[in-house]
Amino acid sequence: MTFKAFAASRAGARIVGAGTTVAVVVIVELLIRGGVINPFIVPLPSAIVGSIPRIVAEEHVLQRFWQTTQEIVWAGLLLTVFGIGFGALLYRFRLLRMACETWVAALAAAPIVLMYPLFLVIFGRSATTIVMIGFAAGLAPVILKTVEGLAGTRRVLLDVGRSFRVSPAQQFRKILLPAALPAIFVGLRLGLIFAMINIVGVEFLINFGGLGQLINELAERYDLPGTYGAILFVILVSIVFFDVTERVERWLRPGK
Amino acid sequence: MTMDAMAHPRTRVALVRIAIVAAVLIAWEALAASGWLFRDVVPSLTAIGAALGRLLAGPDFYRNLGVTASEIGAGLVIGGLAGLATGILLGANRFLSQAFESLLLYLGPTPKIIFFPVMIMWFGVGAGSKIAMGAVSCFFPIAISTAAGMREIDRVLIRVGKSFRAPPWQMVTKIYLPAMRAPIVNGVRLGLGVAVIGTLLAETKLSNRGLGYLVIQAYSLFDMPRMYALLIVLFVLAIGANAVIGRLGGTDASNTPKAHR
Numbered sequence: 001m002t003f004k005a006f007a008a009s010r011a012g013a014r015i016v017g018a019g020t021t022v023a024v025v026v027i028v029e030l031l032i033r034g035g036v037i038n039p040f041i042v043p044l045p046s047a048i049v050g051s052i053p054r055i056v057a058e059e060h061v062l063q064r065f066w067q068t069t070q071e072i073v074w075a076g077l078l079l080t081v082f083g084i085g086f087g088a089l090l091y092r093f094r095l096l097r098m099a100c101e102t103w104v105a106a107l108a109a110a111p112i113v114l115m116y117p118l119f120l121v122i123f124g125r126s127a128t129t130i131v132m133i134g135f136a137a138g139l140a141p142v143i144l145k146t147v148e149g150l151a152g153t154r155r156v157l158l159d160v161g162r163s164f165r166v167s168p169a170q171q172f173r174k175i176l177l178p179a180a181l182p183a184i185f186v187g188l189r190l191g192l193i194f195a196m197i198n199i200v201g202v203e204f205l206i207n208f209g210g211l212g213q214l215i216n217e218l219a220e221r222y223d224l225p226g227t228y229g230a231i232l233f234v235i236l237v238s239i240v241f242f243d244v245t246e247r248v249e250r251w252l253r254p255g256k
Numbered sequence: 257m258t259m260d261a262m263a264h265p266r267t268r269v270a271l272v273r274i275a276i277v278a279a280v281l282i283a284w285e286a287l288a289a290s291g292w293l294f295r296d297v298v299p300s301l302t303a304i305g306a307a308l309g310r311l312l313a314g315p316d317f318y319r320n321l322g323v324t325a326s327e328i329g330a331g332l333v334i335g336g337l338a339g340l341a342t343g344i345l346l347g348a349n350r351f352l353s354q355a356f357e358s359l360l361l362y363l364g365p366t367p368k369i370i371f372f373p374v375m376i377m378w379f380g381v382g383a384g385s386k387i388a389m390g391a392v393s394c395f396f397p398i399a400i401s402t403a404a405g406m407r408e409i410d411r412v413l414i415r416v417g418k419s420f421r422a423p424p425w426q427m428v429t430k431i432y433l434p435a436m437r438a439p440i441v442n443g444v445r446l447g448l449g450v451a452v453i454g455t456l457l458a459e460t461k462l463s464n465r466g467l468g469y470l471v472i473q474a475y476s477l478f479d480m481p482r483m484y485a486l487l488i489v490l491f492v493l494a495i496g497a498n499a500v501i502g503r504l505g506g507t508d509a510s511n512t513p514k515a516h517r
Contacts, residue, residue: 041378231374
């Protein structure tokens with residue numbers, strides 16, 4: 001394979017992308033060792049990598065990861081129950097939908113996470129505050145996508161159900177819900193991503209809970225390699241989260 | 257459908273809306289009067305209204321609004337221009353897109369506020385770190401949206417530009433940017449939303465100026481009516497700005513002939 005053909009291939013591009021990232025890291029390392037970049041502002045990349053076993057062992061990263069995961073799961077359950085429930089309600093009552101849908105869309109644009117001091121007063125400095133912020137931040141897309149999915153059910157499917165004289169509950173369970181499921185899952189995935197972002201963010205801000213708090217604590221201790229290492233870990237977790245939910249979504253989508 | 261028949265559901269929708277708002281307000285007031293919750297967690301509407309009036313009448317609010325708005329504006333300019341340039345590069349070049357776009361897509365949905373300690377180290381505790389937070393936040397949606405928009409451009413337009421031998425700069429200003437107005441405006445709308453969040457959260461964490469600082473100050477003083485007033489103003493401003501930019505993209509897109517979209 002010529003170099004040109006290699007560079008044109010997808011794998012070649014990926015290798016160049018990864019290689020560039022490694023090269024940047026190596027250059028930063030050299031610049032810090034050469035005294036061009038202040039090591040008290042940017043720690044050595046090798047020190048960051050070296051700090052990872054330390055923070056895993058000493059800072060209970062796995063427990064923190066589990067704690068954050070639990071918060072995300074709770075927020076996800078709330079999103080599933082209330083988001084899909086409210087979406088179904090809006091679909092069922094057309095007038096309610098016409099009245100509320102623009103409000104929900106506006107809510108999606110609102111900086112909900114800024115309400116965290118309010119949630120702190122209501123729920124205290126606890127996991128409940130974090131879960132509720134995650135839930136509130138992810139609610140709008142779940143509702144909107146649920147309504148969209150249910151409203152997008154093909155007319156012929158509803159007619160088939162009607163000709164079989166299905167009850168409203170059967171119509172919802174056997175026709176509407178399966179037809180809307182792909183759209184609902186798109187909404188749930190968006191909601192979960194928003195919830196995850198806000199949960200880690202609020203953990204950092206209120207210095208409570210799992211991975212977000214770890215970053216805050218290490219930064220307050222001025223443990224620079226540890227702070228950068230913890231940030232890398234959180235990025236890794238969100239990438240895995242993003243990837244897994246995407247795979248599940250693709251798996252659920254018909255005609256894959 | 258006659259005008260009457262069209263007006264009818266519309267009035268009914270308006271009535272439902274009024275009923276919902278009234279129900280929420282009455283429930284709120286009842287909750288405030290009931291004493292079930294800690295005092296002041298749900299202050300009465302009159303207390304919130306008075307706090308809102310005081311907030312909007314005093315110079316304090318406008319000074320801090322100015323600080324926050326200029327931080328968000330600077331962040332949006334820096335992050336937006338960087339995002340636009342990155343998006344154009346990735347959208348125009350398949351190889352670069354395959355090499356680097358997954359990095360963007362993966363870093364996009366990470367919580368940006370966790371970079372704040374790093375930004376403090378790099379840019380200090382003042383406005384610099386807040387501007388950086390705004391810039392980092394809005395870079396991703398704008399870059400991703402621009403790159404996707406670049407690939408959607410009608411090939412014919414690009415061929416026209418090339419056949420006129422337009423230099424790269426003219427290709428960008430005369431072909432790419434006008435053809436991508438809708439996705440760029442949409443990217444800026446999303447970017448503004450996250451830049452507002454990034455900047456204000458940074459202000460609540462470590463700052464002595466700005467609206468985020470006012471919110472956290474109201475929290476420390478347990479001045480709940482003032483906190484509600486601040487949050488109401490912030491929500492109105494954020495949702496309003498989002499709607500204005502959205503309309504900008506919407507009308508502009510509908511003004512362009514269909515074949516050129």
